[in-house]
Amino acid sequence: MNSETYQLDETDRRILLALDNDPRVPIMMLAQQLGLARGTVQTRLERLAHSGALRPNTARILPSSMGRGVSAFVSAELNQSSLNEAIDALRRIPEVLECVAPAGETDLLIRVSATDPDDLYRVSEEIRLCPGITRTSTSMILRDVIPYRTTALLSKLSGTKN
Amino acid sequence: MNSETYQLDETDRRILLALDNDPRVPIMMLAQQLGLARGTVQTRLERLAHSGALRPNTARILPSSMGRGVSAFVSAELNQSSLNEAIDALRRIPEVLECVAPAGETDLLIRVSATDPDDLYRVSEEIRLCPGITRTSTSMILRDVIPYRTTALLSKLSGTKN
DNA sequence: GGCATGGCTGGTCATTTTGACTAAAATCCT
DNA sequence: AGGATTTTAGTCAAAATGACCAGCCATGCC
Numbered sequence: 185m186n187s188e189t190y191q192l193d194e195t196d197r198r199i200l201l202a203l204d205n206d207p208r209v210p211i212m213m214l215a216q217q218l219g220l221a222r223g224t225v226q227t228r229l230e231r232l233a234h235s236g237a238l239r240p241n242t243a244r245i246l247p248s249s250m251g252r253g254v255s256a257f258v259s260a261e262l263n264q265s266s267l268n269e270a271i272d273a274l275r276r277i278p279e280v281l282e283c284v285a286p287a288g289e290t291d292l293l294i295r296v297s298a299t300d301p302d303d304l305y306r307v308s309e310e311i312r313l314c315p316g317i318t319r320t321s322t323s324m325i326l327r328d329v330i331p332y333r334t335t336a337l338l339s340k341l342s343g344t345k346n
Numbered sequence: 347m348n349s350e351t352y353q354l355d356e357t358d359r360r361i362l363l364a365l366d367n368d369p370r371v372p373i374m375m376l377a378q379q380l381g382l383a384r385g386t387v388q389t390r391l392e393r394l395a396h397s398g399a400l401r402p403n404t405a406r407i408l409p410s411s412m413g414r415g416v417s418a419f420v421s422a423e424l425n426q427s428s429l430n431e432a433i434d435a436l437r438r439i440p441e442v443l444e445c446v447a448p449a450g451e452t453d454l455l456i457r458v459s460a461t462d463p464d465d466l467y468r469v470s471e472e473i474r475l476c477p478g479i480t481r482t483s484t485s486m487i488l489r490d491v492i493p494y495r496t497t498a499l500l501s502k503l504s505g506t507k508n
Numbered sequence: 509g510g511c512a513t514g515g516c517t518g519g520t521c522a523t524t525t526t527g528a529c530t531a532a533a534a535t536c537c538t
Numbered sequence: 539a540g541g542a543t544t545t546t547a548g549t550c551a552a553a554a555t556g557a558c559c560a561g562c563c564a565t566g567c568c
Contacts, residue, residue, distance in 0.1 A: 189410045195516095197412075200404055206395060207369045207403045210526090210554055221517045226556075233368060237411030241369045242362055244406060245496045248351045249399030250359075250503060257448060257455070271491055278498035285489040286419060292491065293419070297499070327447040329433055329454065332494070334407045336440035337459070341412060372525060372555090383546045388527080 190235035195220070197338050199228055204335065207241075246331075247281065252297035254304050255281075255325040258311050259290035266316030267291075273314035279307045292317075352397035357382070359500050361390055366497065369403075408493075409443065409459035416460045417443075417487040420473050421452035428478030429453075435476035441469045454479075 192200070198218055203209065211229065215222040232238065247255060262270050274280050274294065282295040294311060298304035301324075308322045354362070360380055365371065373391065377384045394400065409417060424432050436442050436456065444457040456473060460466035463486075470484045 189408070191413060192407070192411050200407060204402045204404045208391070208395075212554065222554095223518080223558095224516055227515085229370070233370075235411070237408055238406040239408065239493065240366045240495070240497065241406065242366045242496050242500060243494050244400040244403065245354070245362060245500070246351070246399055246401065247496065247499070249354050249397070250496065250499055251353060252499070255446075257446075275492055275498075278502040280492060281496060281499070282494040283492035284417075284419075284487045285491050286485045286487050288485040295494075323448045323450040325446045325448050329447050330437055330442060330445035331401060332405050332444040332457075333402070334404050334409065334412070334443060335402065336437075337409070337412055337414065337443070338404060338407070340440040374525065384526095385529095385547080386545055389544085 190237045192237060194341075195224075195228060196232060196237075197341060199225060199232070201335070201338055247297035250297075251299055252279075254298045254300055255328075256296050256298070256304055256308070256322050257325065258294040258296055258308050258320050258322045260292040260294060260311065260314075260317050260321075261289070261319040262291045263316045263318055264291075270314050270316035273316075274311065277307070277310055277314075280311070290321075352399045354399060356503075357386075358390060358394060358399075359503060361387060361394070363497070363500055412459075413461055414441075414459035416462055416466050417490075418458050418460070418466055418470070418484050419487065420456040420458055420470055420482050420484045422454040422456060422473065422476075422479050422483075423451070423481040424453045425478045425480055426453075432476050432478035435478075436473065439469070439472055439476075442473070452483075 199214065202214055202217055211225050212222055214220075215225045218225070247253075260270075270292070271283070274283055274292075277296075279296045279298060280294055281297055284293050285291065286293050296304070296307050296311070298307050304322070304324065308320060311317065312320045361376065364376055364379055373387050374384055376382075377387045380387065409415075422432075432454070433445070436445055436454075439458075441458045441460060442456055443459055446455050447453065448455050458466070458469050458473070460469050466484070466486065470482060473479065474482045
């Protein structure tokens with residue numbers, strides 16, 4: 185179910201783009217707006233929901249609306265042997281919004297959010313204390329220049345066979 | 347409309363958490379599941395939609411489902427005077443999914459996605475050629491350890507006054 | 509060529525949901 | 539305490555939903 189990710193086709197993309205503003209528009213509106221039969225849209229929506237191609241809905245929530253006005257990237261080096269413990273520990277910190285493993289010197293790049301600089305300090309301390317983490321370096325995000333988006337990619341793909 | 351971000355309250359958070367799996371559940375189900383009146387949920391949903399607290403729906407789409415299996419962070423240094431031109435140029439590259447300005451040596455941290463390493467090279471070239479960008483350094487994301495989430499934060503807040 | 513498959517269409521049906529609107533009760537704020 | 543705001547619980551007509559269906563058209567396979 186997770187081995188090969190579901191690939192969106194042109195119709196999926198059109199539906200998703202049409203849902204961009206309001207994910208709750210009635211299926212019939214979608215259908216006529218896209219020139220599809222209602223049943224088709226209904227089927228696609230159902231399929232999409234189970235496809236694993238979408239993050240959970242709460243991934244749409246901006247940290248700032250939860251009183252977390254301060255964001256930062258924490259890069260961490262770690263004791264390679266205890267990677268999994270470190271990840272588990274990180275997962276248990278609510279302020280850890282995201283974590284990736286990049287190639288290069290830093291082993292983990294962690295995105296955190298906090299209420300204020302003081303709180304940010306607390307969170308990065310908490311990260312530093314995770315088992316297996318040997319060194320961290322925090323850099324605050326000064327500005328959210330382009331917020332996460334896929335719209336441009338979606339549109340680019342549109343008009344292509346696949 | 348953008349100066350002060352809307353702050354979610356406890357009810358908003360409960361609604362959003364309940365919507366996490368399926369953003370299209372009927373309002374009545376939500377209402378009875380949460381022990382609220384239908385009208386309340388209806389009002390909150392409408393308010394939420396206009397609050398600016400949520401990213402567009404397409405932000406839920408995983409790049410992998412668009413045939414973009416390769417992700418990377420590109421850090422860029424730039425000629426400070428032409429910041430805005432650089433940003434505009436970046437915005438016009440569909441593969442640029444996100445961009446933040448962190449404190450520290452790198453001026454911009456850019457998240458990109460590509461179909462394969464070759465394509466990634468092409469994209470980073472395209473970034474390097476943006477006006478005002480003087481130097482870039484690309485590091486591929488080997489693993490998506492914790493995908494973007496706010497659920498933990500939402501739950502943490504629950505049970506608090508605000 | 510002939511056939512099965514899968515997806516889309518356009519139609520039906522009974523049931524449920526929606527949006528808009530009440531008035532009254534509860535809650536919040538100062 | 540008093541006013542403002544929110545929530546409740548109720549109504550209504552109109553619309554959407556989910557679950558069907560048979561027909562049609564591509565596609566791929568033997």
